[in-house]
Amino acid sequence: MTTAPSLNGQATAPRQPGTFHVYDTTLRDGAQQEAMRLTVADKLRIAGYLDELGVGWIEGGWPGANPNDTAFFAAAADDLKLKNATLVAFGATRRPNGRAADDPLVAALRDSLASTVCLVAKSHVGHVERALRTTREENLAMITDTVSHLVGEGRRVFLDCEHFFDGFRLDPGYATEVVRTAAQVGAEVVVLCDTNGGMLPPWVGEIVEQVAGLGVPLGIHAHNDTGCAVANTLAAVDAGAMHVQGTINGYGERTGNADLIPVIANLELKYGWDLLPEGRLAEATRISHAIAAVTNVAGSGRQPYVGASAFAHKAGLHASAIKVDPNLYQHIDPGLVGNDMRMLVSDMAGRANIQIKGEELGFDLSDRDLAARVTDAVKEREARGYSYEAADASFELLLRDHTGGTGSLPGDPFAIEHWRVHSQASSDHATVTEATVKLSAEGETHLVVGEGNGPVNALDQALRDALIKAYPQIAGYELIDYKVRILDSGHGTDAVTRVLIDTTDGEHVWTTVGVGANIIDASWEALTDAYRFGLIRGRG
Numbered sequence: 001m002t003t004a005p006s007l008n009g010q011a012t013a014p015r016q017p018g019t020f021h022v023y024d025t026t027l028r029d030g031a032q033q034e035a036m037r038l039t040v041a042d043k044l045r046i047a048g049y050l051d052e053l054g055v056g057w058i059e060g061g062w063p064g065a066n067p068n069d070t071a072f073f074a075a076a077a078d079d080l081k082l083k084n085a086t087l088v089a090f091g092a093t094r095r096p097n098g099r100a101a102d103d104p105l106v107a108a109l110r111d112s113l114a115s116t117v118c119l120v121a122k123s124h125v126g127h128v129e130r131a132l133r134t135t136r137e138e139n140l141a142m143i144t145d146t147v148s149h150l151v152g153e154g155r156r157v158f159l160d161c162e163h164f165f166d167g168f169r170l171d172p173g174y175a176t177e178v179v180r181t182a183a184q185v186g187a188e189v190v191v192l193c194d195t196n197g198g199m200l201p202p203w204v205g206e207i208v209e210q211v212a213g214l215g216v217p218l219g220i221h222a223h224n225d226t227g228c229a230v231a232n233t234l235a236a237v238d239a240g241a242m243h244v245q246g247t248i249n250g251y252g253e254r255t256g257n258a259d260l261i262p263v264i265a266n267l268e269l270k271y272g273w274d275l276l277p278e279g280r281l282a283e284a285t286r287i288s289h290a291i292a293a294v295t296n297v298a299g300s301g302r303q304p305y306v307g308a309s310a311f312a313h314k315a316g317l318h319a320s321a322i323k324v325d326p327n328l329y330q331h332i333d334p335g336l337v338g339n340d341m342r343m344l345v346s347d348m349a350g351r352a353n354i355q356i357k358g359e360e361l362g363f364d365l366s367d368r369d370l371a372a373r374v375t376d377a378v379k380e381r382e383a384r385g386y387s388y389e390a391a392d393a394s395f396e397l398l399l400r401d402h403t404g405g406t407g408s409l410p411g412d413p414f415a416i417e418h419w420r421v422h423s424q425a426s427s428d429h430a431t432v433t434e435a436t437v438k439l440s441a442e443g444e445t446h447l448v449v450g451e452g453n454g455p456v457n458a459l460d461q462a463l464r465d466a467l468i469k470a471y472p473q474i475a476g477y478e479l480i481d482y483k484v485r486i487l488d489s490g491h492g493t494d495a496v497t498r499v500l501i502d503t504t505d506g507e508h509v510w511t512t513v514g515v516g517a518n519i520i521d522a523s524w525e526a527l528t529d530a531y532r533f534g535l536i537r538g539r540g
């Protein structure tokens with residue numbers, strides 16, 4: 001373990017495993033994200049992934065608040081076998097002027113059978129008086145009664161102080177009293193929450209440092225409304241917090257919570273602390289993407305550490321230095337978080353991008369002149385509207401043309417003689433589209449007519465029927481996506497059009513691009529390249 005410098009230039013104290021909590025709230029606060037709806041089965045799968053990642057605590061939801069969360073805790077008690085993590089039930093302090101022992105929502109926490117409970121409590125006088133509509137004293141009594149009741153029932157208790165930072169700025173004495181009270185009656189960690197997400201790192205650091213003087217183990221729960229949730233979390237840690245809360249992919253209410261993966265990765269890779277079990281950080285990218293597949297809410301490609309673009313390089317100057325040493329333009333080795341470096345090909349590419357990408361695809365572009373010719377061709381075609389960043393297969397065909405059919409892509413599988421397409425209205429006013437394609441393949445000529453629900457569909461049908469005679473494997477190809485983008489929309493109906501087509505053979509997916517003033521020309525180019533690429537690669 002190394003000791004890394006903190007922002008103020010002082011050495012950050014290394015923490016030993018076990019003394020620091022990594023607490024995930026994807027299943028509770030993450031599920032508060034707009035349009036997120038997790039079933040019990042989804043929650044069980046996500047809990048499994050979180051356990052694999054190696055977080056210490058998984059907040060599973062609020063039993064008693066809705067049937068789904070109550071059912072999740074029942075299912076978890078039966079089926080969830082966690083190896084690393086402890087499952088936590090979330091809930092609120094009892095209602096004002098009652099008894100925790102009689103409160104139905106506190107009963108649901110007990111009934112959840114979770115060994116650890118995280119209670120949310122008010123720490124902002126405005127919320128006590130206006131939202132809870134009770135007195136400051138009664139709020140402290142609610143905390144005292146609920147924490148001691150659950151501790152008495154054998155539960156470990158953490159306490160989330162809602163709106164702590166705003167509350168502290170308004171009335172530091174009362175906010176501090178809430179922390180002291182909770183700790184005195186048995187809360188193991190008191191978590192300071194930036195519920196409205198309006199804080200900035202220096203403000204968080206200053207307040208946490210003051211509260212840390214109490215000697216109570218502190219946690220941090222930061223929302224991302226200023227775009228500072230991860231930075232605020234680190235500021236709290238620098239000031240003494242020993243428990244970080246966050247969600248995978250930063251899911252959560254409004255703009256989300258602190259994204260737990262960058263929080264962990266920063267603490268492990270920049271501060272040099274060991275937080276996850278050995279080797280688990282290298283699973284972060286896979287697990288982030290697997291959880292996104294379950295939530296059906298994709299993470300951003302630009303997510304730090306785990307995003308598809310996190311180590312993608314587009315600019316020529318970057319690529320030329322990366323050829324010498326990837327570390328010159330990367331803050332870490334992507335493999336440390338299970339991600340990969342990607343080289344992008346576009347009009348911002350220089351020779352180095354083309355050489356690195358070509359090498360990745362099995363082409364020898366070490367000849368400077370050849371690499372320069374391909375670079376020029378890419379720039380010239382991108383200026384006309386092609387986009388090779390999104391269409392690896394078309395880039396591979398372009399490389400093949402420039403390397404004379406050598407490398408991994410030998411000769412052309414078919415030659416088009418001509419094609420035409422026409423649509424006409426039938427007697428019942430439906431539009432019928434027919435396409436004719438004549439091509440030669442494997443020494444034979446095929447003339448085929450196809451019908452479709454539109455010109456592109458009819459052309460695809462005719463092309464497929466013509467090729468299938470020579471290449472039966474085409475039956476296994478499927479066009480899975482077709483995207484059209486108008487490039488100079490100011491031109492109206494005579495604008496240049498870019499078409500991107502995704503094709504699969506059931507195992508691989510490849511993307512081809514076509515460009516033209518005529519949408520059918522653009523589609524035809526992307527379509528023929530899709531079949532050409534699949535057939536050539538199938539031979540290799």
Ligand SMILES: CC(=O)SCCNC(=O)CCNC(=O)[C@H](O)C(C)(C)COP(=O)(O)OP(=O)(O)OC[C@H]1O[C@@H](n2cnc3c(N)ncnc32)[C@H](O)[C@@H]1OP(=O)(O)O
Nearest residue numbers: 062064065066092093094095120121122131132133162195
């Ligand atoms: C900052 C956070 O994200 S905390 C987590 C928030 N998550 C959720 O709210 C999701 C789950 N919530 C729910 O399903 C519901 O709000 C329930 C079941 C908890 C409560 O539902 P209802 O009884 O219909 O009350 P409602 O939601 O309208 O209002 C919340 C009540 O809790 C009270 N309350 C708010 N915070 C607390 C607290 N820390 N301790 C005790 N009571 C509280 C409010 O004063 C209000 O009381 P009232 O019923 O006397 O007006």
Ligand SMILES: CC(=O)C(=O)O
Nearest residue numbers: 120160162163193195
């Ligand atoms: C508890 C919580 O989710 C918050 O204060 O944001």
